[in-house]
Amino acid sequence: MTLRTSRRAALLGGLAAPFVSRLAAAQTGPIRLGTLTPQTGAGGPYGPAMVKVAQALVGEINAAGGVAGRRIELVSEDDETNPDAGVRAARKLIDVEKVSAIIGTWASAVTTAVAPLCWENKVMLFTVSGADSITKLPHQGYIIRTQPNTYLQSATAAKYLASTGAKTVFALSAQTPFAVDSYNRLSDVLAQGGAKAVGDVIYDASKTSFRSEIDQALKTKPDALFLNSYTPDLAVILRELFRAGYEGRKFTFGYAANAKLLDTVGAEVAEGLISFSPSPDLDSPAFAKVRAILGAEPDPYSCQVHDHISLAALAIGKAGAGTGTAIHDNLRAIGDAAGTKITSAVEGLKLLAAGKAVNFEGASGPCKFTPAGDIEGCRFRFDVAEKGKYRLLSLI
Amino acid sequence: MTGDLPQLLINGLLAGTQLAVPAIGFTTIFAVLRFPSFAIASHATIGAYAGYIANVWLGLPAGVALLAAFIVAGLFGVATDEIALRRLRTSGPLTVAIASVALTIVLENLVRFGFGNDQRGYALAVLRDWRVDLGALGMVRIGPQQVQNAGAAAVAMGLLFLFLGFTRTGKMMRAVADNPMLASLKGIDADRVAQLANFIGMGLAGFGGMLVAMDTAVDPLTGFRVMLSIFAAAVVGGLGSIPGAVLGAFVVGVGEEFSIILLDPTYRTAVGFLAILIVLSFRPRGLLGERAI
């Protein structure tokens, strides 16, 4: 793909050779976007689907004529779930590939490491990382986070748990930058709802058994367990909870409880597991599109990458220019409440080209952002695992 | 806290049996070839996938799948040693050890290339734990599957002991491990013994990898997750000693569970190394020395 385009660019350049300046070439050549996702390492279960969605969407936008008359070219790098490798890959994306935006950073450490490079070079960074600190560090507006931050997620979880009548909640958390913040917030909000957080264990997710950690949790006889985990460790924990005969509520994040999890642990073990994810309206065409691309129930990260690509393309369409600064300056304008509601980039780009205002709502939610780059709020969907399938409980 | 001790002990012992099998594999290779093989991690992963194919794709029962894990990982062990490591032995153990790191990276990624990163699980029903009343010591719970796995591990270890103690080939292997020079004077074919050590060692790694994956999941990092604990077990017991590896596995397994009394669970990985430092300070060649194969 790269080869073909460069040949075409060379052909174009050859025709107009004497007059084409580098600047002009930059305005007619493809617009480059980069994905920086975990393909190897601990984040490996998530990265491949994210890139698959990004590629499909870019293909769709290009097939519909591209953005502002230009094609989008997607360059995908592996961050190896490691901030050192992530920085090197980001430097390649920024300095060599000249991307206008980096999309899909997952591990909080990778996002934090890459963020200064992005704003120093005026490249937009779209992330799915959860740590609260990310949007608090200086970034001059060059970070957009579609993942609700820990503060919002934990509060939502706590409210829900309290509403189910759980009086005592114990948290089991993988060691992440947001594990402690998450528990503190959970504890505060539970207290407001008349319930109580009775303890937490932070565990090393790379271990292969958590029996003693689970014994510690079950000793408090909690009404509910808050499992702040990722898929690999959640699989181990669910099995061990089943073996231990735990019958209480099990609550976790949608990204941990993905479709693969049910296959891995089996229906019986996962029975009753409640998960929650940021969500658009139930009949969201964007969500349906991600489902069609993946051929499976979409995970929250893939939905967010759908929105990253759409946001970048729409901002570029709105600006008529493909730079990181153009995305930065126009991102919030495509969520114009007075504009036509759209759920796909292709549809929005047509309206923008016609000079109309648009109001984008993505596969992960409304995509309105605070000045710091966090989403302003979103709806959450709650699903429960029943007989090996997820069933929607509610959308709030 | 003392009320938890029986449960922690049981948890630790069960973790220890799981660790013992790949630790024996690691130490067998060390005994004969004299280098710490990092490739144990990727071979454990290969075993887990071989077991998955046998169990889920071909619908074979878990016992047969474990055998498949052993054989496939063992064959991979022989082949990869022949292709990548054998010629490096003259360059010293560190070179071979480093090459085995490179080998494990290659194999992990070949698995990833073929299967992706998705988690997979075996077609096994998960059973509820037995609850046993120990009277004054309180109730403990024991997982039937863990006990079954421990049984499988014990069978594998038993067969290895019989092989080493009572067959001609096994005795040859021990002779090479004890004194390669003397063994070659006696006309023992060192290359064949090396192949055998690789087959058994990596086969056990694969067998252990499938045991681990039964409790966790099959993915390209299955083996990598237990690698450090395997090293710790083998070193604590004494590199090259098979009974040592078993003992070391229990020390590390029980130690990691007991550590929860004093340390945050996030420090569990450090326990293995703490055990190494303590044991090696008193016994620089590990608990059981090195000649016990």
Added chain:
Amino acid sequence: MENYLLAMAVFAGCTALMALGLNVIFGLAGMINLGLVGFFAIGAYASALLTVKLHLPLVLAWPAAIFAAAACGVAVALITARLRGDYLAIVTLGFSEVIRLVASNEIWLTNGTDGISAIPAPGRGVLSPLLFNLQFVVIVWIAVGVAALLIARLSAAPFGRVLRAIREDDVIASVAGKRVLRFKLQAFAIGAGLMGLAGALYAHFNAYIAPDSFQPLVTIYVVLALTAGGTGTMRGAVLGAVLVVALTEGTRFLGGVVPGLAPVQIAALREAIIGVVLILVLTYRPGGIIPETSRTHRLETS
């Protein structure tokens, strides 16, 4: 592109400093050490914490980083003095993992897995990215040059001859009246100090460090740099470092060449190729690209 190349030159310089440090510990004194990344991390954290939390200037923080890593080197050498090579490999590997665990868990000191961000560096935000990178290339490679010269002199001096004697046979060396332990401790201190310096330079260039930056793979790449370049020689260590960075980074450009693969397959292929090349180098250049000429016989470490 220039920016990227300059940044890679900085990373290559840090790897070269570590390879030179390993050259003292392993190349000259023959002690196996797979815990390099631990010393690298200690230097990085020491310098980052001193400048971020105590606002010390770099001229104090960098020497302090060297000192902290060297002190840890002495401690590790003391603890492991009685151990044989293969045990040393695993114990030092464990040491570096423990350092990473401490960095992840002692949040009051290290900020845990959040890592330390906004680590200062001269000219950050003032100089253009190009000049900023260029400045660091100059600083790092001057450090590499000075370190290489000093170690080369040390290696030619009686000190180096004693270390090589210890490497070949520490019993004979001690019979010859050399205080083996003292020399081993000195070698460890010098080597670990260089790795600490590499860590400090890395931290200030990158502006951010986190426990996950210090995975064992870093150690493996440094050991490979030294073995591929030529154990025992300074030029070999430096050349090896450049080659390793060129290999790990160069493979990023393969993605566009192989059509029809999923990104995860491209990533897997890239890492597999790195592994294969390493094995090939070890197989076909066992003495390294620049082998040690003065040595009397093959390096045996068991």
